[in-house]
Amino acid sequence: MIKARTALAGTHFDMGNWACAEGAIAAGCNFVAGYPITPASEVANYMAKRLPQVGGIFLQTEDEIAAICSVIGASWAGCRALTVTSGPGISLMQENIGFAVSTETPIVIIDVQRLGPSTGVPSIGMAGDIVQVARGSHGDYQIIALCPESPQEMFDLTIRAFNIAETYRVPVFLMADGFIGHMREQIIIPPADQIDLVERRVPTVADPMKRQDFLDIGVAPMPVFGKGLQAHVTSSCHDEHGMRNLTEPAVMHRYVMNPIQKILTHRDQIVEVREDYVNADLVLVTYGTVSRSARAAARLARNQGLRVGTLRLITCWPFPEEAIRKAASRVNNLLVLENNSGQLYPYIRAEAAHASRVEFLGPQFLGQIHDPNAILEKVKEMLA
Amino acid sequence: MIKARTALAGTHFDMGNWACAEGAIAAGCNFVAGYPITPASEVANYMAKRLPQVGGIFLQTEDEIAAICSVIGASWAGCRALTVTSGPGISLMQENIGFAVSTETPIVIIDVQRLGPSTGVPSIGMAGDIVQVARGSHGDYQIIALCPESPQEMFDLTIRAFNIAETYRVPVFLMADGFIGHMREQIIIPPADQIDLVERRVPTVADPMKRQDFLDIGVAPMPVFGKGLQAHVTSSCHDEHGMRNLTEPAVMHRYVMNPIQKILTHRDQIVEVREDYVNADLVLVTYGTVSRSARAAARLARNQGLRVGTLRLITCWPFPEEAIRKAASRVNNLLVLENNSGQLYPYIRAEAAHASRVEFLGPQFLGQIHDPNAILEKVKEMLA
Amino acid sequence: MSKVDVLSQNCKGVDQCGICKYVCPKDLYRDSKEMNSAGYIPPEMTDEASCTACENCMIYCPDMAIVVHKDAQDGPPAGEGSDD
Amino acid sequence: MSKVDVLSQNCKGVDQCGICKYVCPKDLYRDSKEMNSAGYIPPEMTDEASCTACENCMIYCPDMAIVVHKDAQDGPPAGEGSDD
Amino acid sequence: MTRTELTIAGLGGQGSILAGMMLGKAAVAYDGKFATHTQAYSSELRGGFAAAWVIIADEPVEYPRVIHPDILVAQAQDSIDRFASSLKPGGILIMDTDMISNIPESVNGVFRIPATSIARNEVNEPVTANIVMLGALCKCTDLVSRIALEAAIQEMVPKGKTEKNMDAFRLGYERVKGA
Amino acid sequence: MTRTELTIAGLGGQGSILAGMMLGKAAVAYDGKFATHTQAYSSELRGGFAAAWVIIADEPVEYPRVIHPDILVAQAQDSIDRFASSLKPGGILIMDTDMISNIPESVNGVFRIPATSIARNEVNEPVTANIVMLGALCKCTDLVSRIALEAAIQEMVPKGKTEKNMDAFRLGYERVKGA
Amino acid sequence: MNATVHPLRKYARPHVTRTTTCPGCGNGIATQAILRAIEELDLRMDDFVFVSGIGCSAWIPSPFFAADTLHTTHGRPVAFATGVKLGLPEKHVMVVSGDGDLTAIGGNHLIHAARRNIGLTVVLMNNGIYGMTGGQTAPTTPRGISTVTSPYGSLEHSFDIAPMIVSAGAAYVARWTTHHPRQLTKAIKKGLTKKGFALIEVVTQCPVQFGRASKLGGAVEILKHFKSNSVRIEKARKMDPAELLGKIVVGEFVDIEKPELSSEWTRLIHSMREGRQ
Amino acid sequence: MNATVHPLRKYARPHVTRTTTCPGCGNGIATQAILRAIEELDLRMDDFVFVSGIGCSAWIPSPFFAADTLHTTHGRPVAFATGVKLGLPEKHVMVVSGDGDLTAIGGNHLIHAARRNIGLTVVLMNNGIYGMTGGQTAPTTPRGISTVTSPYGSLEHSFDIAPMIVSAGAAYVARWTTHHPRQLTKAIKKGLTKKGFALIEVVTQCPVQFGRASKLGGAVEILKHFKSNSVRIEKARKMDPAELLGKIVVGEFVDIEKPELSSEWTRLIHSMREGRQ
Numbered sequence A, B: 001m002i003k004a005r006t007a008l009a010g011t012h013f014d015m016g017n018w019a020c021a022e023g024a025i026a027a028g029c030n031f032v033a034g035y036p037i038t039p040a041s042e043v044a045n046y047m048a049k050r051l052p053q054v055g056g057i058f059l060q061t062e063d064e065i066a067a068i069c070s071v072i073g074a075s076w077a078g079c080r081a082l083t084v085t086s087g088p089g090i091s092l093m094q095e096n097i098g099f100a101v102s103t104e105t106p107i108v109i110i111d112v113q114r115l116g117p118s119t120g121v122p123s124i125g126m127a128g129d130i131v132q133v134a135r136g137s138h139g140d141y142q143i144i145a146l147c148p149e150s151p152q153e154m155f156d157l158t159i160r161a162f163n164i165a166e167t168y169r170v171p172v173f174l175m176a177d178g179f180i181g182h183m184r185e186q187i188i189i190p191p192a193d194q195i196d197l198v199e200r201r202v203p204t205v206a207d208p209m210k211r212q213d214f215l216d217i218g219v220a221p222m223p224v225f226g227k228g229l230q231a232h233v234t235s236s237c238h239d240e241h242g243m244r245n246l247t248e249p250a251v252m253h254r255y256v257m258n259p260i261q262k263i264l265t266h267r268d269q270i271v272e273v274r275e276d277y278v279n280a281d282l283v284l285v286t287y288g289t290v291s292r293s294a295r296a297a298a299r300l301a302r303n304q305g306l307r308v309g310t311l312r313l314i315t316c317w318p319f320p321e322e323a324i325r326k327a328a329s330r331v332n333n334l335l336v337l338e339n340n341s342g343q344l345y346p347y348i349r350a351e352a353a354h355a356s357r358v359e360f361l362g363p364q365f366l367g368q369i370h371d372p373n374a375i376l377e378k379v380k381e382m383l384a
Numbered sequence C, D: 001m002s003k004v005d006v007l008s009q010n011c012k013g014v015d016q017c018g019i020c021k022y023v024c025p026k027d028l029y030r031d032s033k034e035m036n037s038a039g040y041i042p043p044e045m046t047d048e049a050s051c052t053a054c055e056n057c058m059i060y061c062p063d064m065a066i067v068v069h070k071d072a073q074d075g076p077p078a079g080e081g082s083d084d
Numbered sequence E, F: 001m002t003r004t005e006l007t008i009a010g011l012g013g014q015g016s017i018l019a020g021m022m023l024g025k026a027a028v029a030y031d032g033k034f035a036t037h038t039q040a041y042s043s044e045l046r047g048g049f050a051a052a053w054v055i056i057a058d059e060p061v062e063y064p065r066v067i068h069p070d071i072l073v074a075q076a077q078d079s080i081d082r083f084a085s086s087l088k089p090g091g092i093l094i095m096d097t098d099m100i101s102n103i104p105e106s107v108n109g110v111f112r113i114p115a116t117s118i119a120r121n122e123v124n125e126p127v128t129a130n131i132v133m134l135g136a137l138c139k140c141t142d143l144v145s146r147i148a149l150e151a152a153i154q155e156m157v158p159k160g161k162t163e164k165n166m167d168a169f170r171l172g173y174e175r176v177k178g179a
Numbered sequence G, H: 001m002n003a004t005v006h007p008l009r010k011y012a013r014p015h016v017t018r019t020t021t022c023p024g025c026g027n028g029i030a031t032q033a034i035l036r037a038i039e040e041l042d043l044r045m046d047d048f049v050f051v052s053g054i055g056c057s058a059w060i061p062s063p064f065f066a067a068d069t070l071h072t073t074h075g076r077p078v079a080f081a082t083g084v085k086l087g088l089p090e091k092h093v094m095v096v097s098g099d100g101d102l103t104a105i106g107g108n109h110l111i112h113a114a115r116r117n118i119g120l121t122v123v124l125m126n127n128g129i130y131g132m133t134g135g136q137t138a139p140t141t142p143r144g145i146s147t148v149t150s151p152y153g154s155l156e157h158s159f160d161i162a163p164m165i166v167s168a169g170a171a172y173v174a175r176w177t178t179h180h181p182r183q184l185t186k187a188i189k190k191g192l193t194k195k196g197f198a199l200i201e202v203v204t205q206c207p208v209q210f211g212r213a214s215k216l217g218g219a220v221e222i223l224k225h226f227k228s229n230s231v232r233i234e235k236a237r238k239m240d241p242a243e244l245l246g247k248i249v250v251g252e253f254v255d256i257e258k259p260e261l262s263s264e265w266t267r268l269i270h271s272m273r274e275g276r277q
C-alpha cells in the first residue's frame, strides 16, 4: 500500500460523475480513454480537463471498442487506466472485456447505466447492466463489479475499483447509473495521505520462459511493457508464460479456469456487503441506488413494528453467495428489489431458496427507483 | 403455416454447419450477412454458394456489427434474415442484438460456440455463450435460444428458429458449438412439402398512428418497409406506434417490459424440453452437446441398477422454469452438466433448490464434453 | 395578396436564430414584439412590396417557419440568392 | 569456405515454396533428394563457386532457411537483386 | 427530521436544472444542511423537457426521489402538465406567467412571476429567467436563506454575469405575486 | 450394439480430417451404418496439428467422443505423441513410417506403410498420402467395406483426380505391413 | 396567416408538429434541401426508406418524414441501410446522420459502403462537433479548438471527409455548406439519381455547441464564416495547400460510373435463374 | 552445416523454433524485412512493443519476436497500440497485421490513427484474402475473383489501401510487394524513423488461399505476377486510370511532417506543469 499523491480534499456539492472522476484522480489514474455517451459523458469531459493537470492523458477514441482497447494497451504500458461509458458502450466493449480478463489486465470500467435495452432512454438510470458486465462476453470468466448508491460512493468505490483491479489483475466495473451519476450531494474527499493505494507488482526475471506471468490463482506479477521483460501477451489460449497453445485440453482448461479461480478463491477478500437484519423477519436484498429505497422502507416498516432488515450487496460480482446464504439461514423471508425485471434475482434465489422464501419486487416504473411505500406494501403482504 | 418451397430432401452425411445452412434454406432464408470466424465459417461459406441458387443474397460484411445491422435492415426490408458467427462475433453484436429486441425484429443468429473467453481456442466447442446471448446486451430483455445436440438438430432447429422468430418478432439464437458444427453425422432432410413455415404478419392500415406496431404482448403485425406503411422504427424508448418518447415513465416501463412479457407469456408455446426421468432418483439436467454424454451416462447407470433420468433443455431461453420446477418436485437429486463452469447452474438452482438437492459437474477439461464414466462416478457419489 | 407568411409558432426566435434577417437580400425582416407560445420572438415583415420573392428566407429557415408565395411575385425570378 | 548454408530443417519445401530457386539470379538451386523431418524437400546448392552472394535467396526465403555468408564472398557486392 | 422536497421544471435551455443545483449548493455549502439534487431531461438540447428535484434536509437524505413535492417551480406549460398533479396537498406552485397559461384548479398556493419577460426586458439577459424564479422562490419559502442562495448563485454563474444575475434574483424576489 | 472408434491424426495439410470424413461417408452412405465424425485442428493452416475421430456403429451414436480408440491412424510423429497412449488395450496403430520414427513400446498391433513417399514418388501426388493410409486401414480392419470406402473416396476427391487416388488407395492396401 | 401551410409540410408526419433542434441549427436547412430535392425529382415518400443513426442530425428524418424510417444505433445507419437496400433494391435508401455518427464510430461502415458502391444516398451533417452529447470533439473538429473533451485545444488533426470517401471508392461525392441550400438540393438530387454510393457532405452550423467551442458565435456568424471561407473545388485544385488552410472546399469531388452492388446482385440472381432453366 | 545460425535469429524468442506459416507464404519475407530494418537501424528489441491482431499475418511478431508483444483481438491492434504508444511514447510501437484485420473489421481504427497522426509503424500484410479462416473475400480481393464467400466471383470493388490512408491523414505511406524485400526494408526503416503515423502496405502472397482463389498458382507464380505488374508510383502518376487497371502501384505515397499525437501530449503535459510552477 502506498498513499495517494493528490486529492481534492474537502466537502463538495457535486454530481456523482464528478465524484467518480475525482476518485480516479485520487487513485492515481493517469490514462482515460472514452467515447461520449449520456449519462456518463461528464466523467470523460471532466477527465479531459483534469488529467493533464496531474500529468495524465485523456484520449477521445473513435468508438467504445477503441476506448477499451487503448485502455488495455495503456495498462500494459504501465498506466492506471480507466474507461467510462454507459450500457451501449459496455455492449460494444464486450469482446475486449474478455480480452482484458484473459490477459489478466487491470483496468477500471465505469458504467453509468441508463434505461434500456438499446438506445432506450439516455438520461434515465436503471440497473439493466448488472448481469451483462459479468456474463456478456463470450466464454467463461469472472470479473469484479461494485455498486455505489451515492455520489460519495462513486468517489470511494472508484478508488477501491483501482485497488482491486491492481491486486487481482482483472477488469473492475463501477456500476453507477444515470440517477446517481447526475445526482448532486455532499461529497467528502479526504486528504491524499489518508487514501491507500495498491501498487502494481512487476516481475524482475527477464526471461518469460522462466517466469509465471499468467494463470496464477494467487495472481502473478504483471510483466508490463517497456522494461525489457519480453512479455508475450495473448488472449488466445496460452500457458503460464503467455505462450499460445491451441491443442492441449489441459492447457485449455487452465486457461479458462485459472482466471476464474483467481477471483473466486479471493471472494472473501473482494466481496463487501452491508448487513442490517439482526432479528429481522424479512430482509430486503438490494444493490445500487435501490438500496436507499430499501433503507427508507425498512425504517417505515420498523416504525410500524415490522421487523424488516436490509442486506446490501456493494460487490455484486463475484457473486456474494456466502452473504446470501447467511441471510437465508437467519431470516425466513427475502425480498429482492432491483431496478430491472429481476436480473440478480435468480442468482439470489439459487443461494437462498433452499432455506427461505424469496420474492422479487421491481419498481412501479422501471427507471424510477422504488417508492418506499410500495416496498412496505409488499413487505406487509409477505409478512401477513 | 405455409410449406417450404425448397429443401434438399434425402439422407446426407455432412457437418452440422452444413445442416444448419440447409435448414435455413428450407426455412426460406433469403438474406445472410456474416463475417468469417472459426468454427462458424462453413455456414457462411456454404450460404455464399447456396443462396444465389435460390434467389437469396449473401453479404460478407466488414465486421460482425455490420452483419447484424444489415440483417436487421434486411428483415425490415421483408427478408428472412440470418447471421452466423461464434462467441467473439456475438460479443460484438451485443449492442445491436438489443436493437433487434427493442424494435421487435425477427432475425436468426447462429452461434457456433468456441472455447473462450476472448480469442481462446477457435476450433474447440464450449457452451460458454449460453448466458451471454440472453443477458449480454445492456438493459433488460428476453430473447429465444435453442440448443441442438447433433447435426440433424442443427437442421431441424434452424427451421424452428425462423418460425419462432417470425411468430414472436424476436431474435432467435441457435446455440451450436464447434463440436457439432464440425461434426458429421447422418442428416435426414424431409421433402419441402413436409416442412411447415410461419409466414410474417404485415398490417394493412396505412397510418402508423392508427395501428399498434410495437409493444403488443400478443405480438403486433410487422410494418415492413416498402409497402407504403410509413413505419417508424426506433430503438429509443417508443410508444405503440413506434414514436419516440423519452420523458414518460409509464411509456418507458412499457417499452422495456412489454417485449419481455411478449416472450414470457408465451413461454409454454416456446419452450421445448425432453424429459426422461420417470421414477428416477436423480436427474441429469443438460442442454446442447453434453446431453449426449448425459444419456450415455444414464444408460450406464441404469445398467448398474441406478435410477438415473435425464432432462434436456432444448430451449434454454426463455428459461424453462416450469420444467425445472417439475423435475425438482419429482426427483430428489438434480445433477447439472454443462460444458462451462456452471453458467445456467444458478438459474436451475433458483427454480429447484427449494425442493431438491442440486449439484453441478463440469467436464474434466472444458471444451471436451463429459466422459459418461465421470458422470457416473458423480452420480454414485450423490446417490451414496 | 401577400408574398410572405411567417408561421410564427414554428419560429425559434430572431435572437438565437435570425437567419431570415441575415439572408434577405432586401433586409425586409425585423424583430416582432410578440413572443410565441414557446417563448421565441419571430421576425416580422417590414415592407412586403419590396420583396422579390427570391425565397431565401423560406429556403434557409431551419424551422420551416416562412412561406414565400412565388405566384404572388412581381419581382425578378428567384436566382441562386446569396448562397455562394 | 562455404558461402551458402541451407538450414534444411527450417525449409518448407521446394515443391510448394521454391522461392530460393526462383530468385537466384544464377539458378544455383535444385531439389535435394532427402525429406526433412516435417516431410519437406529442401533445396540444395549446385555450384557454390558461381554464387555471387547477392543474398537474394537469404532475403526472400520465408522460413529463414538460408544463410549467405557475405564475408566469404568474391563476387560483386549485393545489389537490389531481382526485386523490382 | 425535516425534509423539504422541491420540483423545478421547464424546457431544455431554461436552466431549471442549474437553478436546482444552486438551491442544493446553497443548502449544503452555506446553510449547513444536506441536499440531494436529481434531474431529468430529454435528448433535445433545447426545447425538450428538463426538470430537477431538490431535497433539503437536516440529516443525510436517505430516499433520494421526490414523488410529491412540497414546492413546484414551473417554467413552462409542459412543467405544469407533467408535475402539477404530483404536488403534495397544501404544496405551493411558483410559476412563470409568461410561459404558462393554464393551471389545474387543484393547486391552491400559487405564486406568479413573469420571469421570462423580466429576464428578457428588464435584465436584458433572457437566460436569467431561472434566477428570477429563484428570487421568487426565495421570497415565498424558507427552503434556503437568501444569503446562502445569493452566494450559491454568484459562485455558479459565469464571472462577469454576476450583476445581471443578482438583478434577476432581486427582481424575482420583489415582483412575485400570490398566493 | 457394435461401436468401433478410430482416431486419425496428422499435421495440417495432410488430409487426416478428410480421410476421416471418407470413412464416415463410406459407413453411412454405402455400408448402411451410423457414423459420427469429429475433428480438431490448430489455427495454422499448414503444419499444425489436425485430427479426426470416427465412430462407426450399428445404431445411432449416443456419446460422440472417442476417448480410447480401437484404431489409431497416425500420419506424423506429433500424432503418436498425442494419441498413442490413448489407444485401447489391444487397439491397433496404422502409421506412416516416413513421418514417424518413435513409437511407444506399449503399442502392440502396429501396421506400417511409407505413405508419404508412396504418394510422392509412386502416385506423384503428395496430397494422396491420406488415401494411402485409408488403403492400409481398409486392409487391416473391417471397419468399412472396401467397396464402400472406394466409393466414398471417389465421391469426395476432385473430379480428374479419381485415378490417382484409387492408385494411392490400392498401393496402401497392398503395401501395408505388420502387425 | 397561420393557416398557410409550408409547401414541404406534405412530406412530414401529420402528428409531428415541431422540430426538436435548437434555434438556428443548420439541420433544418438540410431538412428542407432533402425534401425539396424529393419534390423537384417528383418522387414520393413511398419510394424511400430513410435510415439514420444517433445524434441531432439523425433526427432529421426521424420522426419528421412521412416515410419508412429506420432510426438505428449510433454509428450504424450505413450498415443497416446496406441490408435495407439489398432487400429493397428498387427503393431509394437515404441515410441522414452526423459527422460523429458516420465518421467516428461509424467510419468503417462508411468507407466500406463507398468501397462496395452500394446505392445509398448519404447526407452527412458535418457540424464539426458532437451536438447531442454536449459538445465533445468530433473527428471533424479543427485542430486547436477547445471543446469539452479538448479543453486545452484539440491535439488531433481532423478528417477531410469528402476526399477520403472518394478514395474509399464512392461514385458520387459532393460537399456544400448550409450557406448553399440550392446547390445542396442539386447535389442531393444528383445523389438520388446516381446508381451507386453517393455522399453529400453538408458543412452545417451547430450554433449551440460548435458556436461555443469555436467561439464563432451564433447561427448567422457561422453562416457568414461558411460564406467567406468556401472555395469551389475547381478553384481549390489550382490553389496550394497553404492557401487552402482553414478553407472549406465545396463542389463535386467525384462523379463516376461503376457497377453498383444491389444491381449486381439482381443481375447475378437473374443469371443464376437463367442458367437453371 | 545446421550449426549455422541465421543472422536475424538473434531477434527471435529462443524457444520458438519454427514458423507456422504455409510453405511459400510471403509473411516470412516480411518477417525478415522487419528484422533487417531493426538491425540496420541498430535498434534493440527492447526499444519495441509489437502489436498484432488476428490472422496469419498477425502471427509474424507473435510469438516469434523476442520483445514485448501484444497479440490482440481481430481488427483492434491499432486501437491497442494507440494506448501503448501514449503510455510509452519513447518506444517504437509497431503493428503487424493482415489486410482483413486492419481494413475490414479494423478499418476504422486505421483511418483514425492516420488522422491522429499517432506515432505507430503499421506493417499491413495485404494478401488479398482471409488466409487464416480459409480463403474468404477480403476488402482487398480484386473484383471478380471467386473465393469461398464469393463463389460466383466477387461483386464488390476493393480498397486501394495506401492512397486511402494518405487521405485519412498519415504522415508516411509506402507500398511494396514481397518481390521488393530490399525496398520494403528501407520503407520500414523510414516508417520507424518517422515522427508520425507510418503505414507500410506489403502486397504479399498467400499461395494457399489467394493462390487458389485467383488461380494464379503457388508462391513463385504470385511473386512473378507481382514483378510483372508492379509500377512505380512516379511512373503511375503519369499513366491514365485505364492503363493502371490490375497494376500494383509501389513506392512512397506520402512523406510529410505534421505534429504527432504522443509528442503533442508530452508537450501539453509539460506545458501544464510549467504553467503551474
Ligand SMILES: Cc1ncc(C[n+]2csc(CCOP(=O)(O)OP(=O)(O)O)c2C)c(N)n1
Pocket (backbone or CB within 6 Å): A035, A036, A037, A038, A064, A088, A089, A092, G054, G055, G056, G057, G058, G073, G074, G097, G098, G099, G100, G101, G102, G125, G127, G129, G130, G131, G132, G133, G138, G206
Ligand atoms: C454506442 C453509443 N455510443 C455513444 C452514444 C452517445 N451519442 C449519442 S449522439 C452522439 C454523437 C453525435 O454526434 P454527431 O453524429 O456528430 O451528431 P450531432 O449531434 O452533432 O448532429 C453520441 C456520442 C450512443 N448513443 N451510442
Ligand SMILES: Cc1ncc(C[n+]2csc(CCOP(=O)(O)OP(=O)(O)O)c2C)c(N)n1
Pocket (backbone or CB within 6 Å): B035, B036, B037, B038, B064, B088, B089, B092, H054, H055, H056, H057, H058, H073, H074, H097, H098, H099, H100, H101, H102, H125, H127, H129, H130, H131, H132, H133, H138, H206
Ligand atoms: C471478432 C472476430 N471475428 C472474426 C474472427 C475470425 N478471424 C480470424 S483471422 C480472420 C481474417 C484474417 O484475415 P487477414 O487479416 O487478412 O489475415 P491473413 O490471415 O490473411 O494474414 C478472421 C476473420 C475473429 N478472430 N474475431
Ligand code: SF4
Pocket (backbone or CB within 6 Å): C006, C010, C011, C012, C013, C014, C015, C017, C018, C019, C020, C021, C042, C043, C060, C061, C062, C063, C064, C065, C066, G024
Ligand atoms: S429563420 Fe425561421 S426560425 Fe429563424 S428567426 Fe427566421 S423565421 Fe424564425
Ligand code: SF4
Pocket (backbone or CB within 6 Å): C004, C023, C024, C025, C026, C027, C028, C050, C051, C052, C053, C054, C055, C056, C057, C058, C068
Ligand atoms: S423572399 Fe427574398 S426578398 Fe422576400 S422576404 Fe424573403 S428573402 Fe427577402
Ligand code: SF4
Pocket (backbone or CB within 6 Å): D004, D023, D024, D025, D026, D027, D028, D050, D051, D052, D053, D054, D055, D056, D057, D058, D068
Ligand atoms: S546468394 Fe544469390 S547467387 Fe548465391 S545462391 Fe543465393 S541467390 Fe544465388
Ligand code: SF4
Pocket (backbone or CB within 6 Å): D006, D010, D011, D012, D013, D014, D015, D017, D018, D019, D020, D021, D042, D043, D060, D061, D062, D063, D064, D065, D066, H024
Ligand atoms: S525459399 Fe526457403 S523455404 Fe522456400 S524452398 Fe527455398 S529454402 Fe525452402
Ligand code: SF4
Pocket (backbone or CB within 6 Å): E045, E046, G020, G021, G022, G023, G024, G025, G026, G027, G056, G057, G127, G131, G132, G205, G206, G207, G208, G209, G210
Ligand atoms: S446541439 Fe447543435 S446540432 Fe444539435 S440541435 Fe442544437 S444546434 Fe443543432
Ligand code: SF4
Pocket (backbone or CB within 6 Å): F045, F046, H020, H021, H022, H023, H024, H025, H026, H027, H056, H057, H127, H131, H132, H205, H206, H207, H208, H209, H210
Ligand atoms: S493461409 Fe496464406 S497467409 Fe496464411 S500462412 Fe498460409 S499462405 Fe500464409
Ligand SMILES: [Mg+2]
Pocket (backbone or CB within 6 Å): G055, G098, G099, G100, G125, G126, G127, G128, G129, G130, G131, G138
Ligand atoms: Mg456532429
Ligand SMILES: [Mg+2]
Pocket (backbone or CB within 6 Å): H055, H098, H099, H100, H125, H126, H127, H128, H129, H130, H131, H138
Ligand atoms: Mg489477408
